[in-house]
Amino acid sequence: MNSVILHTATRLLMSLILMFSVYIMFRGHNEPGGGFIGGLIAASAIVLYSAAFGATWARQALRVPSMSIAGCGLFFAAISGVFSAFAGSPFLTGLWWIPHLNIEVHLALSTPLLFDIGVYLVVIGAIVTIALEMEEAED
Template sequence: MSTLILRTVAPFLTALMLLFSVFVLLRGHNEPGGGFIGGLIAASAFAVHGIANGVAAVRRALRFHPMAVSAFGLVLACLAGLLSVVFAVPFMTGLWIEPTVLGVTVPLSSVMLFDTGVYLVVVGAITSVALALEERDGD
């Protein structure tokens, strides 16, 4: 499967897919998309990279173990829920702030933080399974 063309193109393809996955994650609140789909896209990006250039390359590029990424995502999602404690509202209440940066209003919310957590959990869990399966016994 790892032909020269695929090997050469794969890093660019992976980068593009990752960028796209973040785009999908961020637009999710108003248009089709969201953390779950974004996570799936990113996971397939890593899978492509792994098929083309080997698991070791992906692990190097990721720096962290994908399961750690997943766990971090879960922590992030919990924290997003727990933020509400500070404002004395029930767990998981959506909180919004809309600061203006360079004249542009940027809506930020605990919901977005939560969605990012979902994204990371999905990326981490699926990538670690896919990588473990791709790994040959010799690796």
């Protein structure tokens, strides 16, 4: 769509939406949010970009095939269950690692977090693939 207002607003909004999506994803462990809804928000940013500049430019901005993003997410999600092998526990057992960083805030890293990041990426990849295909089918 050839509109100066949309182009300018998209550049501004896209980074905000993407940051918000990451925030929602991390928030999801203890509060409403999570990988699925975060992924939907991030996908909406890319769909907005393709509405403003066209699907070709959206694909270029992604740099990798959108299905590969989904593949990366699926890999993270599957591999997050494998870490428990090192702890001698069954598949998908949640493991936590809280490094001491000499700061006030605790950083809690865990395999459920990795799983959630995987979900986030799968949702982005799948939704963006569908949306861009439909956008191109219209042309």
